[in-house]
Each structure stands twice: as structure tokens, then as C-alpha cells.
Amino acid sequence: MGDGTIKDYSPQNNVIVELERIKKAYDREILKIDKLELRKGQIYGIIGPSGAGKSTLLRIINLLTPPSTGNYYFHGETVAINNRDIISIQRKMGMVFQKTILFSDSVWNNIAYGLKARGYSRDETNGRVAKLIDWLGLRDLAKRRAETLSGGEAQRVAIARAVAFDPELLLLDEPTANLDPFNIELIENMIATLNREKSITVVIVTHNVFQARRIADQVIFIDQGAIVEMGSTEKIFSEPDHEKTRLYVEGKVIS
Ligand SMILES: Nc1ncnc2c1ncn2[C@@H]1O[C@H](COP(=O)(O)OP(=O)(O)OP(=O)(O)O)[C@@H](O)[C@H]1O
Numbered sequence: 001m002g003d004g005t006i007k008d009y010s011p012q013n014n015v016i017v018e019l020e021r022i023k024k025a026y027d028r029e030i031l032k033i034d035k036l037e038l039r040k041g042q043i044y045g046i047i048g049p050s051g052a053g054k055s056t057l058l059r060i061i062n063l064l065t066p067p068s069t070g071n072y073y074f075h076g077e078t079v080a081i082n083n084r085d086i087i088s089i090q091r092k093m094g095m096v097f098q099k100t101i102l103f104s105d106s107v108w109n110n111i112a113y114g115l116k117a118r119g120y121s122r123d124e125t126n127g128r129v130a131k132l133i134d135w136l137g138l139r140d141l142a143k144r145r146a147e148t149l150s151g152g153e154a155q156r157v158a159i160a161r162a163v164a165f166d167p168e169l170l171l172l173d174e175p176t177a178n179l180d181p182f183n184i185e186l187i188e189n190m191i192a193t194l195n196r197e198k199s200i201t202v203v204i205v206t207h208n209v210f211q212a213r214r215i216a217d218q219v220i221f222i223d224q225g226a227i228v229e230m231g232s233t234e235k236i237f238s239e240p241d242h243e244k245t246r247l248y249v250e251g252k253v254i255s
């Protein structure tokens with residue numbers, strides 16, 4: 001990795017992240033992605049059975065998990081995964097984990113954290129946090145400690161923290177698992193608004209194929225560590241190329 005290759009860097013190309021021949025192995029190979037391009041302004045839904053490799057793929061996109069082999073490009077430039085430079089790229093991405101991780105601190109400070117880490121001034125930080133708190137209906141909770149929040153509240157705070165610095169890429173791992181319909185709708189609306197108004201590219205992992213259908217432009221179906229099929233949401237749900245995709249989106253068990 002990191003051989004200095006420069007890819008098509010033209011603005012019309014619009015590819016933010018490209019993965020090429022990426023493999024990840026622990027005691028066995030768990031992920032093998034020949035090619036994946038994430039383009040500006042899109043919402044990608046990653047679906048697939050438990051253990052398929054969805055979270056691992058998201059962590060590789062976020063440069064948290066180094067792939068065993070393969071190439072990673074950010075805006076067409078090759079990224080040396082084991083290099084300290086990855087921090088500057090990670091700072092352009094917001095991530096919400098499958099298990100919500102908040103700091104043992106106030107809601108306000110949790111949201112402010114990423115802004116402080118990125119060197120925003122105190123005024124700018126306060127302005128942004130206040131705006132997000134209003135938008136997410138968290139005004140009464142600003143001073144509450146994160147550990148006292150309900151699941152839905154905590155997840156809204158986690159998303160606020162991940163988007164406060166206007167990331168280019170927002171990575172969400174099952175952000176609405178275990179939430180009630182009210183919070184699910186609220187979070188789906190947040191994601192759509194962020195995508196529309198700030199052109200934030202979103203990658204959302206979800207078990208819920210209906211959710212993917214509601215909010216994704218492109219759907220990536222993963223099974224046993226490989227992309228079975230990727231395409232427009234309409235195509236994946238109405239005329240997928242693969243029988244396995246059809247069975248999965250119809251809610252049938254695949255083996
Ligand atoms: N650090 C690790 N060491 C060994 N195996 C791992 C590690 N992380 C993930 N795996 C394995 O890789 C496979 C894919 O895991 P991953 O968490 O990416 O799946 P997933 O699609 O997100 O599943 P779920 O829908 O249950 O969250 C699983 O078999 C898992 O046990």
C-alpha cells in the first residue's frame with residue numbers, strides 16, 4: 001500500500017473513497033472487496049446477514065481497522081494505511097458505532113468534543129453545539145450526563161457529535177437498532193436532511209431492509225464477506241441481478 005499512485009482526481013469524478021482488492025483476515029478471511037467507490041452526495045445502505053462483514057467494512061472505510069491487503073484511495077490519492085497521516089483523513093469522517101459510545105460527560109461536551117479536537121474556536125464550537133442541540137430536540141438535556149440518557153437520546157447525541165464538524169462522510173453502524181418508531185423516524189429524517197442540506201455522503205449499515213429502501217440511494221448487499229450486488233435502491237429491490245439478493249430483500253433466510 002502507499003505506492004504513490006494518483007488516480008483520476010477530476011472534480012466530476014466525485015469519488016470520495018475507493019477500495020480496491022481489499023481483504024481482511026483474522027484467523028480466517030472475513031472480507032474480500034474487489035472494488036467499492038463512494039461518491040459525493042449519495043446515501044449508501046449496506047445490508048446483509050449477521051456476521052457478513054458489514055461493521056468490518058465500515059471500520060475499514062473509517063481507517064480504524066487496517067485491511068490485510070489492498071488499496072485505499074481518498075479523493076483519488078492512495079493512503080498509506082499504517083501512516084500517521086490517516087488522522088487527517090479520519091477527521092473528515094464522522095462515525096457512529098453499533099454500540100453507542102459516549103464520553104462520561106455532559107451532552108453538550110460530548111457534542112463539542114470533535115470540534116475542540118479539530119481546533120474550532122470556542123465561539124464557533126458553542127454556536128454549532130447550540131444549533132445541533134436545538135435541531136435534535138435535546139435542549140432540556142444539554143447539561144445531563146451522557147450515561148443517564150435513554151437509548152434514543154444517546155443515539156441522537158452520538159449522531160450530533162459525528163456531524164458537528166460537517167464531515168464529508170458520515171458512517172453509521174445500525175444507528176436505529178433497538179429504537180422505537182419515533183426515534184427511528186427522527187434519526188432517518190436527520191440523516192436525509194444532513195445529506196440534502198450539507199451534501200454529506202452517508203454510509204449506513206442496517207439490518208432493516210425497509211430502512212435501506214426508505215433512505216438509501218444505493219444499496220450494497222454483502223454476504224459472507226463479499227459484495228454480492230450493489231446498485232440503485234430501486235434496482236436492488238425491484239429487479240436484482242442475483243437470486244440471493246432477491247431472497248434477502250424479500251426477508252427470506254439465505255444460506
Ligand atoms: N477482531 C476480530 N477478530 C476475529 N474475528 C473478527 C473480528 N472482528 C470481526 N470478526 C469476525 O468477522 C466476521 C464479520 O464481523 P462483522 O462484525 O463485520 O459482521 P457484521 O456484518 O457487522 O455482523 P452484525 O450484523 O452481527 O453486526 C464475524 O464472523 C466476526 O466474528
Ligand SMILES: [Mg+2]
Pocket residue numbers: 054055056098173
Ligand atoms: Mg455489525
